[in-house]
Amino acid sequence: MKPILRIKSRTVALPTKDIDTDQIIAARFLTTTTREGLGDKLFYDLRFNKDGGKKMDFPLNSSEATGCAILVAGNNFGCGSSREHAPWALLDYGFRAVISTEIADIFRNNSLKNGLVTVVVDRDTHQWLLENQGAELDIDVRASTLTLPNGKVVEFPIDEFARHCLVEGIDQLGYLQQQSDAIDRFEENRTWTP
Amino acid sequence: MQTLLEKVWSDHVVVPESTETPAVLYVDLHIIHEVTTPQAFSLLRKHGIRVRRPELTLATMDHSTPTTPVASFKDLAIVGDGAANQIRQMEENCRDFGLDLLGFGSDYRGIVHVIGPELGATQPGKTIVCGDSHSSTHGAFGALAFGIGTTEVGHVLATQCLLQRRPKTLAVNIDGQLAAGVTAKDIILAVIGKIGVDGGTGHVIEYRGDTIRSMDMEQRMTVCNMSIEGGARAGMVAPDETTFDYLSGRPHAPTGATWDAAVARWQTMRTDDGAEFDRSVSLDASNLEPMVTFGTNPGMVIGINDPVPDFADGADDRSYRKALAYMQVTPGKPMTENSVDVVFIGSCTNGRLSDLEQAAEILKGRKVASSVSMMVVPGSQQVKNAAEAKGLDRIFLEAGAQWREAGCSMCIGMNGDIALPGQLSVSTSNRNFEGRQGVGARTVLASPATAAASAVSGKVADPRLYM
Ligand code: SF4
Numbered sequence: 001m002k003p004i005l006r007i008k009s010r011t012v013a014l015p016t017k018d019i020d021t022d023q024i025i026a027a028r029f030l031t032t033t034t035r036e037g038l039g040d041k042l043f044y045d046l047r048f049n050k051d052g053g054k055k056m057d058f059p060l061n062s063s064e065a066t067g068c069a070i071l072v073a074g075n076n077f078g079c080g081s082s083r084e085h086a087p088w089a090l091l092d093y094g095f096r097a098v099i100s101t102e103i104a105d106i107f108r109n110n111s112l113k114n115g116l117v118t119v120v121v122d123r124d125t126h127q128w129l130l131e132n133q134g135a136e137l138d139i140d141v142r143a144s145t146l147t148l149p150n151g152k153v154v155e156f157p158i159d160e161f162a163r164h165c166l167v168e169g170i171d172q173l174g175y176l177q178q179q180s181d182a183i184d185r186f187e188e189n190r191t192w193t194p
Numbered sequence: 195m196q197t198l199l200e201k202v203w204s205d206h207v208v209v210p211e212s213t214e215t216p217a218v219l220y221v222d223l224h225i226i227h228e229v230t231t232p233q234a235f236s237l238l239r240k241h242g243i244r245v246r247r248p249e250l251t252l253a254t255m256d257h258s259t260p261t262t263p264v265a266s267f268k269d270l271a272i273v274g275d276g277a278a279n280q281i282r283q284m285e286e287n288c289r290d291f292g293l294d295l296l297g298f299g300s301d302y303r304g305i306v307h308v309i310g311p312e313l314g315a316t317q318p319g320k321t322i323v324c325g326d327s328h329s330s331t332h333g334a335f336g337a338l339a340f341g342i343g344t345t346e347v348g349h350v351l352a353t354q355c356l357l358q359r360r361p362k363t364l365a366v367n368i369d370g371q372l373a374a375g376v377t378a379k380d381i382i383l384a385v386i387g388k389i390g391v392d393g394g395t396g397h398v399i400e401y402r403g404d405t406i407r408s409m410d411m412e413q414r415m416t417v418c419n420m421s422i423e424g425g426a427r428a429g430m431v432a433p434d435e436t437t438f439d440y441l442s443g444r445p446h447a448p449t450g451a452t453w454d455a456a457v458a459r460w461q462t463m464r465t466d467d468g469a470e471f472d473r474s475v476s477l478d479a480s481n482l483e484p485m486v487t488f489g490t491n492p493g494m495v496i497g498i499n500d501p502v503p504d505f506a507d508g509a510d511d512r513s514y515r516k517a518l519a520y521m522q523v524t525p526g527k528p529m530t531e532n533s534v535d536v537v538f539i540g541s542c543t544n545g546r547l548s549d550l551e552q553a554a555e556i557l558k559g560r561k562v563a564s565s566v567s568m569m570v571v572p573g574s575q576q577v578k579n580a581a582e583a584k585g586l587d588r589i590f591l592e593a594g595a596q597w598r599e600a601g602c603s604m605c606i607g608m609n610g611d612i613a614l615p616g617q618l619s620v621s622t623s624n625r626n627f628e629g630r631q632g633v634g635a636r637t638v639l640a641s642p643a644t645a646a647a648s649a650v651s652g653k654v655a656d657p658r659l660y661m
Contacts, residue, residue, distance in 0.1 A: 179353070
């Protein structure tokens with residue numbers, strides 16, 4: 001994986017809370033066997049009418065949203081299924097970071113493993129971001145900070161290991177494989193076997 | 195003093211966690227299906243990695259598989275090229291990596307979370323994962339079971355381990371005797387209504403109390419299954435005689451002296467008296483009613499006769515209104531005012547034999563309303579065979595319902611089984627998200643009894659009126 005150090009972009013906001021992974025990428029698009037090409041299907045039923053035309057009141061369809069790499073979402077973003085297709089679709093569409101007051105566990109795990117940075121902020125910052133859609137933000141992954149256009153710096157929590165892997169571009173499978181001696185020992189020393 | 199989670203966790207730590215690194219956690223059982231694995235196998239192929247412990251992997255196909263009744267699986271018509279390709283790749287991947295696939299024609303094929311327990315592969319004290327969020331189901335046996343993404347599926351295939359931080363613990367205490375017509379499904383819906391869809395985030399739930407103790411294994415599985423709908427990664431119930439009785443004699447269960455040793459170990463798999471949970475909540479089950487959802491997440495739930503709430507919850511009002519508009523329900527009116535188009539009985543939440551029996555009891559000697567299309571989909575081939583041996587299939591067919599092959603079916607609508615735009619579906623599955631059962635479909639989650647009563651009535655119905 002390529003190291004991810006910094007994300008500078010304008011934002012687009014989806015203020016709805018509890019946006020589940022079925023909204024992010026509907027089940028009917030999961031019959032794929034690759035990771036690529038899911039961006040076209042992102043938020044499909046929210047983005048498009050039945051006839052395939054764009055829903056113009058959906059924030060991602062506005063002209064200002066073009067090229068935005070940071071998504072500001074309502075509370076509890078990514079709840080529901082474990083489908084990794086959700087972060088794949090967001091990344092393929094062009095998003096590099098998601099900001100919310102709360103991000104569901106499995107979705108957050110999946111995102112960080114794919115280089116989609118999850119940023120959890122306090123309610124006030126979140127409110128400001130929702131009211132100032134399009135604001136130019138600067139996310140510094142190494143420092144785990146978010147800088148607002150007025151220069152205000154907000155720190156965000158991120159798992160130490162996930163951050164290390166992001167900024168160094170470390171593949172977690174490679175890390176796990178290096179533990180193989182410990183895994184062998186564990187298997188040998190167990191008092192019971194599954 | 196330790197909680198059940200802490201005991202299972204510490205028994206599987208290969209490398210302990212620190213601030214800098216998560217724990218390396220050993221996985222005892224890895225269950226895989228066709229939808230969340232192809233990209234993981236591709237990665238293994240690319241790097242020439244083999245599966246470390248094929249014998250700890252249980253493979254089946256359930257999500258994109260058709261459920262149209264067929265005389266022989268040779269006649270199976272898979273819906274869509276994508277699904278057909280996915281199924282073909284699953285067969286290839288299992289063959290190439292030396293994994294036994296419980297595929298078409300196997301007597302044990304079925305929904306991942308139905309077959310693990312059925313085979314006796316799901317056991318107390320194990321760590322169990324699957325690329326599927328409802329892996330929490332297996333926690334009913336006192337296992338630590340949770341859903342993982344496809345990258346992690348690759349990790350487990352390659353190393354039999356995962357990088358994890360230990361979650362926090364949440365005790366959900368449920369006491370009191372259930373009234374007639376109220377089921378395990380109603381309990382878990384009430385729990386989610388109480389804690390909210392993000393109430394369990396970062397936690398593993400342990401369900402405790404005498405209501406849980408008096409449940410059979412299938413009921414416990416229904417409860418644990420929906421832990422994820424409350425945001426929790428896993429749900430657990432400490433094993434007891436009910437658990438051991440269920441497992442005894444199953445194909446993957448230990449036998450003889452190994453069985454005795456296993457039971458002795460399993461008996462220690464309980465939270466010590468006085469051990470502390472990070473949080474706890476309580477629910478009195480004795481005054482519960484049958485529950486139904488009215489919105490677009492499982493936390494938007496009310497008693498069958500309660501009016502749809504009309505609250506404006508400050509900043510969240512917009513999401514709330516959006517959900518009500520999608521569902522086309524009227525605040526102030528109970529859900530029983532709504533006409534039903536589709537009834538779905540099945541899924542890993544309620545697709546087991548006792549669930550089908552619950553529905554059959556109500557349908558026996560009655561007819562599905564002419565305006566309703568009803569689908570009954572057994573959770574596995576074993577469930578299907580057992581139901582047919584009891585004559586349940588005939589009850590369903592005589593009532594005018596469809597009796598289908600095993601699979602996920604209309605729980606997720608990946609195999610062609612869907613509700614149409616605008617249709618209202620009363621479903622025994624676990625997610626009422628927008629579009630989950632088909633684009634524009636409106637889902638009401640309920641117990642098998644409530645779903646069956648609704649099929650007969652043609653409107654969302656209180657099962658107690660049909661008992
Ligand atoms: S029945 Fe539904 S929830 Fe269960 S595994 Fe299948 S798709 Fe997932």
